[in-house]
Amino acid sequence: MPAPAKRKTTKKRIAIFDTTLRDAEQCPGAAMTTEEKLKVAHQLARLGVDVIEAGFPYSSPGDFDAVQRIVKEIKGPTIVGLSLCRPDAIDTTAQALKIGKRVRLHVFLSTSPQHREFILRKRKEEVLEMAVSSVRRARDQIAEVEFSPMDATRTEFDYLCQVVEGAIEAGASIVNIPDTLGYALPHEFGDLIRRLRETVPNIDKATISVHCHDDLGLATANSLAGVLNGATQVECTINGLGERAGNAALEEIAVILDTRQELKRKFETGINLKEIYRTSRLVRDVTGVPVQPNKAIVGENAFAHSSGVHVDGVIKLLQRRASFEIVRPQRIGRDRSEIVLTSRSGRKAVRHRLAELGYELSTTELESTYQRFLALADQRKEVTDDELESLVADELRLAHEIYALDYMHVVSGGTTIPSATVRLRRNGEVFQAVASGVGSVDAVYTAIHKVVKVPHSLVDYTVSSVTGGTDALGEVTVRISDKSDIVYTGRGTSMDIIEASAKAYLAALNKAVFRAEGGAGRRKSRKKSKPKA
Numbered sequence: 001m002p003a004p005a006k007r008k009t010t011k012k013r014i015a016i017f018d019t020t021l022r023d024a025e026q027c028p029g030a031a032m033t034t035e036e037k038l039k040v041a042h043q044l045a046r047l048g049v050d051v052i053e054a055g056f057p058y059s060s061p062g063d064f065d066a067v068q069r070i071v072k073e074i075k076g077p078t079i080v081g082l083s084l085c086r087p088d089a090i091d092t093t094a095q096a097l098k099i100g101k102r103v104r105l106h107v108f109l110s111t112s113p114q115h116r117e118f119i120l121r122k123r124k125e126e127v128l129e130m131a132v133s134s135v136r137r138a139r140d141q142i143a144e145v146e147f148s149p150m151d152a153t154r155t156e157f158d159y160l161c162q163v164v165e166g167a168i169e170a171g172a173s174i175v176n177i178p179d180t181l182g183y184a185l186p187h188e189f190g191d192l193i194r195r196l197r198e199t200v201p202n203i204d205k206a207t208i209s210v211h212c213h214d215d216l217g218l219a220t221a222n223s224l225a226g227v228l229n230g231a232t233q234v235e236c237t238i239n240g241l242g243e244r245a246g247n248a249a250l251e252e253i254a255v256i257l258d259t260r261q262e263l264k265r266k267f268e269t270g271i272n273l274k275e276i277y278r279t280s281r282l283v284r285d286v287t288g289v290p291v292q293p294n295k296a297i298v299g300e301n302a303f304a305h306s307s308g309v310h311v312d313g314v315i316k317l318l319q320r321r322a323s324f325e326i327v328r329p330q331r332i333g334r335d336r337s338e339i340v341l342t343s344r345s346g347r348k349a350v351r352h353r354l355a356e357l358g359y360e361l362s363t364t365e366l367e368s369t370y371q372r373f374l375a376l377a378d379q380r381k382e383v384t385d386d387e388l389e390s391l392v393a394d395e396l397r398l399a400h401e402i403y404a405l406d407y408m409h410v411v412s413g414g415t416t417i418p419s420a421t422v423r424l425r426r427n428g429e430v431f432q433a434v435a436s437g438v439g440s441v442d443a444v445y446t447a448i449h450k451v452v453k454v455p456h457s458l459v460d461y462t463v464s465s466v467t468g469g470t471d472a473l474g475e476v477t478v479r480i481s482d483k484s485d486i487v488y489t490g491r492g493t494s495m496d497i498i499e500a501s502a503k504a505y506l507a508a509l510n511k512a513v514f515r516a517e518g519g520a521g522r523r524k525s526r527k528k529s530k531p532k533a
């Protein structure tokens with residue numbers, strides 16, 4: 001007698017579409033250089049995302065180049081270029097993507113009455129026609145096309161159905177439903193997806209995607225409601241970055257679908273959870289946008305603290321974990337090794353630990369990081385993972401170091417007027433300046449500005465410590481904006497807060513100089529408004 005057939009469980013695969021390089025890149029201060037975008041894209045591929053939205057090639061030659069390089073270099077995920085529904089924009093975007101095999105052209109168009117009337121100034125029929133002809137034009141050049149009716153949640157339902165049907169008919173195989181303003185409630189959004197599935201006659205020919213913004217803190221909840229009602233692609237970003245309040249956080253979506261058993265039985269993603277933490281750190285480091293300490297999954301305080309192990313004993317700790325942790329930190333790659341690095345640790349030990357933390361450095365990057373590690377280790381008994389990561393983050397930023405800090409000397413205290421002497425180096429040339437200020441940092445900044453003359457204003461200056469105690473490694477984040485209101489973020493770490501301040505300021509200035517002198521990512525000659533999809 002044959003054994004009873006086992007019921008085969010088929011899980012529904014939820015495609016993770018990461019838009020950190022497009023939607024998040026648009027948030028103030030998060031602009032990335034092409035090199036930084038590539039670093040993030042490589043890590044996203046390791047994380048296991050299905051799709052990477054690499055940018056908006058039509059907006060500038062820099063964006064075009066960045067998308068093209070990502071298409072060339074990244075293997076695995078599908079690479080997407082976003083485009084307006086305009087023939088020239090579609091053709092330019094197709095041009096950037098053409099060289100790749102797994103590519104997708106994503107066209108978007110506002111469909112809500114508010115946007116039709118005030119932005120597009122077009123009637124319903126004209127907007128529908130634009131959507132259909134744009135999808136066709138995209139399909140003529142790229143095999144895979146995604147269509148987004150922007151502001152879908154405020155679009156009349158019948159009309160939304162017509163546009164979606166038209167786009168699928170014209171060849172879109174993915175239809176994305178964005179809650180562009182982050183206004184929907186989960187039950188409404190879930191309902192919208194369900195009704196679309198029930199109403200649009202050709203909907204089974206397309207993948208339904210969701211793209212939710214977090215203006216009311218509901219981006220993740222809305223995305224999940226979409227999935228529960230039939231969406232099989234979620235558009236999201238690392239650390240929930242994105243325009244205004246941001247997008248749904250990739251790490252939250254992936255961990256939710258893996259943590260709740262009733263969901264895990266039905267759905268799966270291709271995400272390697274162990275890569276989540278290092279991806280979050282990398283994005284934080286290259287964008288300079290900090291992660292709030294209480295952020296779900298990746299925030300510093302997101303997990304029960306493991307200090308006090310010696311006092312409580314291991315058994316108590318294990319009990320505490322079982323009763324208080326719904327997600328183990330190790331599951332998202334947040335291991336804290338027992339290995340202690342000191343000034344006696346060799347290159348091999350440092351390289352090994354960095355690899356465990358997810359950093360793949362070139363030989364020169366490693367050597368430079370090691371030298372900085374030794375300098376720090378000489379002053380301290382041991383170097384923690386956080387400190388080591390800070391050194392690497394510094395190293396990543398040095399990639400576009402134009403002016404380097406050679407020497408600085410500050411005189412302050414008591415009744416003296418604070419003054420600073422600063423020596424900077426650029427391509428072997430040395431520049432020196434002296435300045436006074438209302439405080440030490442002010443004096444240093446004035447001196448640096450005498451050398452690096454790029455016009456800018458200081459937007460923000462914050463100090464925090466990487467580790468506790470008075471001998472902590474201090475971290476300074478500086479944000480400046482240039483004359484075209486582009487914001488540049490610089491971070492610097494040092495045991496001396498004045499030095500950390502100087503490094504941070506210089507890092508931000510270097511980015512401004514890089515762009516002013518025509519580096520990649522400049523938005524000069526062909527500046528176009530960026531989409532809000």
Ligand SMILES: [Zn+2]
Nearest residue numbers: 023243532533
């Ligand atoms: Zn968006």
